[in-house]
Amino acid sequence: MALKRFLAPALAVAGLAALAAGPAAAQTKWNLPSAYPADNFHTENLAQFSKDVEAASGGKLIITLHPNASLFKAPEIKRAVATGQAQAGEVIMSIHENEDPIFGIDVVPFLATSYEDSKKLWKLSRPAVEKKLASQGLMVLYAVPWPPQGIFSKNPVNSLADLKGAKWRAYNPGTSRIGEMIGAQPVTVQQAELAQALATGVVTALITSAATGYDVKIWESIPYFYDVQAWLPKNLVFVNKAAFDALDKATQEAVLKAAAAAEERGWQSSIDKSKWYMEQLKAHGMKVEPPSPELKAGFQKIGEQLTADWLKKAGPEGQAIVEAFKK
Numbered sequence: 339m340a341l342k343r344f345l346a347p348a349l350a351v352a353g354l355a356a357l358a359a360g361p362a363a364a365q366t367k368w369n370l371p372s373a374y375p376a377d378n379f380h381t382e383n384l385a386q387f388s389k390d391v392e393a394a395s396g397g398k399l400i401i402t403l404h405p406n407a408s409l410f411k412a413p414e415i416k417r418a419v420a421t422g423q424a425q426a427g428e429v430i431m432s433i434h435e436n437e438d439p440i441f442g443i444d445v446v447p448f449l450a451t452s453y454e455d456s457k458k459l460w461k462l463s464r465p466a467v468e469k470k471l472a473s474q475g476l477m478v479l480y481a482v483p484w485p486p487q488g489i490f491s492k493n494p495v496n497s498l499a500d501l502k503g504a505k506w507r508a509y510n511p512g513t514s515r516i517g518e519m520i521g522a523q524p525v526t527v528q529q530a531e532l533a534q535a536l537a538t539g540v541v542t543a544l545i546t547s548a549a550t551g552y553d554v555k556i557w558e559s560i561p562y563f564y565d566v567q568a569w570l571p572k573n574l575v576f577v578n579k580a581a582f583d584a585l586d587k588a589t590q591e592a593v594l595k596a597a598a599a600a601e602e603r604g605w606q607s608s609i610d611k612s613k614w615y616m617e618q619l620k621a622h623g624m625k626v627e628p629p630s631p632e633l634k635a636g637f638q639k640i641g642e643q644l645t646a647d648w649l650k651k652a653g654p655e656g657q658a659i660v661e662a663f664k665k
């Protein structure tokens with residue numbers, strides 16, 4: 339009863355507002371949750387994407403960003419979009435590797451370590467990723483890689499043995515597995531909670547990009563960075579397929595065009611900013627070094643094991659992509 343009394347006038351007001359607004363009643367609003375801070379390059383790229391869509395659709399589609407895991411936590415974003423709680427979203431693809439090995443193709447260690455290779459791998463794997471997402475009612479818009487992954491540590495690391503017993507922060511199943519293989523104690527912490535985990539000593543070593551190091555002011559607790567360049571994980575931006583289908587043709591085209599531009603732009607800004615992020619680590623007093631030959635060799639050995647494991651899990655479809663990639 340109380341609810342009805344509240345709703346009735348609210349609906350009347352909404353109705354009047356719609357009448358007064360005229361054609362704006364045809365405006366669609368999407369929410370887009372993401373998991374990284376507003377000034378991260380992925381998020382800035384998303385903001386530009388949303389502006390482009392608004393302009394190209396003549397204001398018919400407004401996409402509101404919710405960065406920094408403020409609407410949904412990273413592991414929940416994909417499901418939220420699939421179930422229509424949000425209309426679009428961004429997430430690091432490999433967080434869902436346990437659901438399907440294809441989501442982990444870009445974190446197979448040392449498979450694709452340059453931006454060029456990463457792009458080649460994405461072109462080859464995109465159809466399989468699209469197929470999997472389509473089966474969940476989702477449609478891929480674009481993907482952009484993080485800068486190359488290296489090791490941050492509280493203590494100097496000359497070989498993998500120095501990471502034994504470390505409180506190892508993981509962000510996906512692959513990094514968790516690496517923690518186990520090196521005899522560290524893996525703990526999964528998404529970036530939105532990472533600064534606190536570092537400050538409280540819950541984490542003493544991790545593998546990620548200089549970008550994330552910068553985002554969480556990692557120099558406040560971690561002095562060493564080793565530029566291993568193990569892989570370039572990608573963030574994936576996707577949309578609820580029914581929400582996309584509900585748009586008129588012209589607006590759909592505006593979204594797809596803005597997405598293609600966002601992929602190009604994001605890729606380039608990842609390349610450009612990767613150097614800048616690394617310089618920021620140095621400027622804040624960190625020791626930034628290439629890995630020692632021992633560390634590199636140790637990591638490569640782990641990489642071989644993980645590659646073999648992945649190929650086995652991924653089956654013929656994944657194997658065919660990797661074969662095509664290596665050609």
Ligand code: PCA
Pocket residue numbers: 430484485509528529545546547548549550571
């Ligand atoms: N930053 C994200 C994922 C990969 C990266 O470079 C993170 O550490 O959570």
